[in-house]
Amino acid sequence: MIFVTVGTHEQPFNRLIQEVDHLVETGVIKEEVFIQTGYSIYEPKFCQWSRLISFDQMSKFMQKADIIITHGGPATFMSAITNGKKPIVVPRQEKFGEHVNDHQVDFARNVAKRMGTIILVEDVDKLGETIENYNSIVAELEYDMGNNNKKFNKDLEGIVVKLLDNVK
Numbered sequence: 001m002i003f004v005t006v007g008t009h010e011q012p013f014n015r016l017i018q019e020v021d022h023l024v025e026t027g028v029i030k031e032e033v034f035i036q037t038g039y040s041i042y043e044p045k046f047c048q049w050s051r052l053i054s055f056d057q058m059s060k061f062m063q064k065a066d067i068i069i070t071h072g073g074p075a076t077f078m079s080a081i082t083n084g085k086k087p088i089v090v091p092r093q094e095k096f097g098e099h100v101n102d103h104q105v106d107f108a109r110n111v112a113k114r115m116g117t118i119i120l121v122e123d124v125d126k127l128g129e130t131i132e133n134y135n136s137i138v139a140e141l142e143y144d145m146g147n148n149n150k151k152f153n154k155d156l157e158g159i160v161v162k163l164l165d166n167v168k
Contacts, residue, residue, distance in 0.1 A: 003065035004035040012040040019124040028128040072104025089118045
């Protein structure tokens with residue numbers, strides 16, 4: 001299952017919703033899709049959808065989904081990450097009238113580069129290819145959310161070893 005959420009910002013995000021609907025229509029996406037469309041004007045024809053959903057509903061969709069596609073709002077994609085998912089993030093862009101500026105683009109670029117916890121897609125024409133290659137893209141991401149404790153312990157061990165070497 002694929003869950004798509006565009007958040008609750010008052011400007012439409014038709015570009016993302018239309019592309020996902022088109023990918024279902026053309027058979028690129030074969031699994032079930034649910035889209036939270038927010039204030040977008042476009043109404044999906046090939047996907048289940050609702051304008052707004054509760055936080056509990058969103059959490060259930062995130063837990064159930066194999067792939068989460070979200071706008072670039074940090075709270076939303078961090079929720080996906082908290083649910084153990086590597087979200088595809090399509091940031092809203094000012095040039096398309098989706099937001100007042102490009103802060104989502106800037107922030108998502110930094111998170112993708114520094115943390116490796118999201119898959120950034122700025123051009124929706126690349127969304128289908130990204131979905132088709134999702135598993136291999138996730139496998140190549142550097143950041144393993146389950147490895148934080150191991151990394152911390154390894155780093156701490158290195159510090160302790162250096163300290164002990166200095167004591168000798």
